[in-house]
Amino acid sequence: MRQLPTTGGRGVRPRTTFRLAAALTGAAMMTTACGGGSGDSGEVTIRFSWWGSTERAEITNQAVDAFEKAHPNITVETESIDFESYFDRLSTSVAAGDEPDVITMGGAYPREYAERGVLLELSEVSDHLDLGALDEKALSNGEFDGENYGVPTGVNTFSVVANPRIFEEAGVELPDDDSWSWEDYAAIAEEISAGTPDDVYGSEDPTQPDTLDLYANQHTGQGLYSPQGGVAIEPPTVERWFGLTTGMTDAGATPSASMTAELAAQAAPEQTLLGQGRAAMKLAWSNQLAAFREGSGDDLVLLRAPGETTAQGTGMWLQASQLYTISKRSEHPEAAAKLVDFLVNDPRAADFIKSDRGIPANPEIRAHLEGDLTASQQVEFAFVDRMSGLVDGDFVIGPTGSTESVDLLQRVNDAVLFGRQSPEQGAKQFVTELKNAVS
Amino acid sequence: MSAIGELAALRRTKSARANPSPAERGDNKAAAVFLAPWFVGLALITVGPISASLYLSFTDYSLLDPPEWTGLDNYAAMAGDPRLFTSLRVTFTYVFVSVPLQLAAALGLALFLDRGLRGLAIYRSVFYLPSLLGASVAVAILWRQIFGNAGLINQLLGVFGVNGPGWIAHPDYALGTLIVFNVWTFGSPMVIFLAGLRQIPKDLYEASAIDGAGKLRQFRAVTIPLLTPIIFFNLVLQIIFAFQAFTQAFIVSGGTGGPIDSTLFYTLYLYEEGFGNLHMGYASAMAWLLLVIIAALTAVNFFASKYWVFYND
Numbered sequence A: 001m002r003q004l005p006t007t008g009g010r011g012v013r014p015r016t017t018f019r020l021a022a023a024l025t026g027a028a029m030m031t032t033a034c035g036g037g038s039g040d041s042g043e044v045t046i047r048f049s050w051w052g053s054t055e056r057a058e059i060t061n062q063a064v065d066a067f068e069k070a071h072p073n074i075t076v077e078t079e080s081i082d083f084e085s086y087f088d089r090l091s092t093s094v095a096a097g098d099e100p101d102v103i104t105m106g107g108a109y110p111r112e113y114a115e116r117g118v119l120l121e122l123s124e125v126s127d128h129l130d131l132g133a134l135d136e137k138a139l140s141n142g143e144f145d146g147e148n149y150g151v152p153t154g155v156n157t158f159s160v161v162a163n164p165r166i167f168e169e170a171g172v173e174l175p176d177d178d179s180w181s182w183e184d185y186a187a188i189a190e191e192i193s194a195g196t197p198d199d200v201y202g203s204e205d206p207t208q209p210d211t212l213d214l215y216a217n218q219h220t221g222q223g224l225y226s227p228q229g230g231v232a233i234e235p236p237t238v239e240r241w242f243g244l245t246t247g248m249t250d251a252g253a254t255p256s257a258s259m260t261a262e263l264a265a266q267a268a269p270e271q272t273l274l275g276q277g278r279a280a281m282k283l284a285w286s287n288q289l290a291a292f293r294e295g296s297g298d299d300l301v302l303l304r305a306p307g308e309t310t311a312q313g314t315g316m317w318l319q320a321s322q323l324y325t326i327s328k329r330s331e332h333p334e335a336a337a338k339l340v341d342f343l344v345n346d347p348r349a350a351d352f353i354k355s356d357r358g359i360p361a362n363p364e365i366r367a368h369l370e371g372d373l374t375a376s377q378q379v380e381f382a383f384v385d386r387m388s389g390l391v392d393g394d395f396v397i398g399p400t401g402s403t404e405s406v407d408l409l410q411r412v413n414d415a416v417l418f419g420r421q422s423p424e425q426g427a428k429q430f431v432t433e434l435k436n437a438v439s
Numbered sequence B: 001m002s003a004i005g006e007l008a009a010l011r012r013t014k015s016a017r018a019n020p021s022p023a024e025r026g027d028n029k030a031a032a033v034f035l036a037p038w039f040v041g042l043a044l045i046t047v048g049p050i051s052a053s054l055y056l057s058f059t060d061y062s063l064l065d066p067p068e069w070t071g072l073d074n075y076a077a078m079a080g081d082p083r084l085f086t087s088l089r090v091t092f093t094y095v096f097v098s099v100p101l102q103l104a105a106a107l108g109l110a111l112f113l114d115r116g117l118r119g120l121a122i123y124r125s126v127f128y129l130p131s132l133l134g135a136s137v138a139v140a141i142l143w144r145q146i147f148g149n150a151g152l153i154n155q156l157l158g159v160f161g162v163n164g165p166g167w168i169a170h171p172d173y174a175l176g177t178l179i180v181f182n183v184w185t186f187g188s189p190m191v192i193f194l195a196g197l198r199q200i201p202k203d204l205y206e207a208s209a210i211d212g213a214g215k216l217r218q219f220r221a222v223t224i225p226l227l228t229p230i231i232f233f234n235l236v237l238q239i240i241f242a243f244q245a246f247t248q249a250f251i252v253s254g255g256t257g258g259p260i261d262s263t264l265f266y267t268l269y270l271y272e273e274g275f276g277n278l279h280m281g282y283a284s285a286m287a288w289l290l291l292v293i294i295a296a297l298t299a300v301n302f303f304a305s306k307y308w309v310f311y312n313d
Helices: A017-029 A054-070 A083-095 A109-115 A136-142 A164-170 A182-194 A209-220 A235-251 A257-264 A286-296 A333-345 A347-353 A363-370 A375-388 A402-417 A423-438 B003-017 B022-056 B073-079 B082-113 B120-133 B137-146 B152-159 B174-184 B187-199 B202-210 B215-243 B247-252 B266-276 B280-308
Strands: A044-051 A074-081 A102-105 A155-162 A201-203 A279-285 A301-303 A318-320 A323-326
Touching: A044 A054, A044 A083, A044 A333, A054 A074, A054 A333, A054 A347, A074 A083, A074 A333, A083 B266, A102 A109, A102 A333, A109 A323, A109 A402, A136 A318, A136 A323, A155 A209, A155 A286, A155 A375, A164 A182, A164 A279, A182 A201, A182 A235, A182 A279, A209 A235, A209 A279, A209 A402, A235 A402, A235 A423, A257 A402, A279 A286, A286 A375, A301 A375, A318 A375, A323 A333, A333 A347, A333 A363, A347 A363, A363 A375, A402 A423, A402 B266, B022 B280, B073 B280, B082 B120, B082 B174, B082 B187, B082 B215, B082 B266, B120 B137, B120 B187, B137 B152, B137 B247, B174 B247, B187 B215, B202 B215, B215 B280, B247 B266, B266 B280
Parallel strands: A044 A074, A044 A102, A201 A279
Antiparallel strands: A102 A323, A155 A279, A155 A301, A155 A318
């Protein structure tokens, strides 16, 4: 879950001992639903939570202030926390019946929470929340079983973020990203590692659930999960992938297993090798470009992910970077819906949030922003625009339990890279445990 | 005298107090009044949640849905969970390697400081500092930096031409590094040892010196026996603390217990299952297994103490 698209700072939490767990479960037993506000006077208070950095908190609070100005009878209490702790805290507050009214989610979480009956089906508040203005492809990210539970904050696409400065130093040309294969990717990374100082690498280890999803889509036409909510990926695909990545580590194209394990424990953009200006390429989400640029101090570019040469097509997909959802237990669903509507459809919110949560899915908002973009945002807008013409992968949201996939893949990946397991054993273990997690 | 020594003394004098005088009864009332806030806290934030977790351990509970009664399923599932056994192995290794080392370091330093150095208070504070900081997040992050692949330790080793491994990122070394981390926080047992050393009557040393005992003999025949209640107290406490270790592994491994589960402490796995994977019923069952393990070990400890702990009173 650490690799969910986010520009959020990675923080830490001082939690201790099983006694705390016991205390919290106990708190969960004494369920009290404490919503804010007083219904009669028309004055209502709602709560809105998200994860991320202090910069994000600043601009979001400004957008919320604009909302409060536009709706003087609604007060919004905001809560933000680092990504690592966000979902742990959310599950605990849901257990206590004390979750915020508007909850930011991402990846497979909306589905997990909706299937467990936590989220409001959005057609119930359609009078206050206009979804018609948003791109359909993006909207489908919050839709399952024909019902809509999440509003995309913006659109992202998976890409290779590349550092042209390191390419140049190594004397390697940027690839033609419309025709490169994964083998090309490995060869280029190896060449760059060889042509640069020892602590600079061609690529970071590219293994993460999103990459595996993409790779599987390119090779078999199906990603990690089936639309029916099962596991679609087969061990041979994973084995082939591990064959590629272990080859890259052995060749020095990617860092040692030990370095990869260390990097996995600190995943904020500025802590990655790419963010430190020590890797030429990394598979990542397009909305992280600004953070990587800031960290490395270089003018990074976005490239289309390799793999076009396979028979199954591009495998590219657009994904909502985050989704706004509303709690089913919210005492003020209309006010919550108005807030969400304001955040995604109103230029007064967009002026502050811009593309912090992905490229806005509302074309009017996109047009509104386009006049006033930073260099990094221009690259990002242009890239997402180019990719939206190539999308063919049917995006399948991971089923309940699939949020375990990140930790699971990291564990198996470490075992394979350290040589404790063969790619074949690792692939089998990954698929078996993933099936257990989602069953 | 240590708390446990006090307890032992209490037990021995209990029979004499079977019939309290009126004055003593008044004392008891006062005690009850003063203890009341503590009892309320105990009931509300300890006993209540603990009983709730006992109930939850017999349910399938995702935190998001209401718990469903599943009887002993969680406990049965534990028997077939390889990661649970990994986490037990990691935790036991951690406890049984780091606690003796930590106590040895604490005792060694306490003996050294007890020789009446100038500025003892300063040294004592300096050595105590890691104990205060040890469980903090900031220090765990600092350790992650120091022991990283390109961290301070490896830069130092590099000066001598040694290419050090990733101390926290290699499955062969990560647990060892955390053990060193725990040994480093020897300050609080050290302070207790120091207090214990001060209580050993000086005349015993004088008498043994007259009898011709050397320093080593005095240490074996006087210091250690009279210090056994303190050693016992520290041992029980540090074992319990070590079983509950969480922060270091959580921060150093990014919350995963990695690499390859080499630092998957029991508490970390419990947390991951309960709050990350939303298996709170299973996590509650794990908490109870941990409670049983700690209780059993403490009982064994107390039982064994009859044979080696010497109360000089």
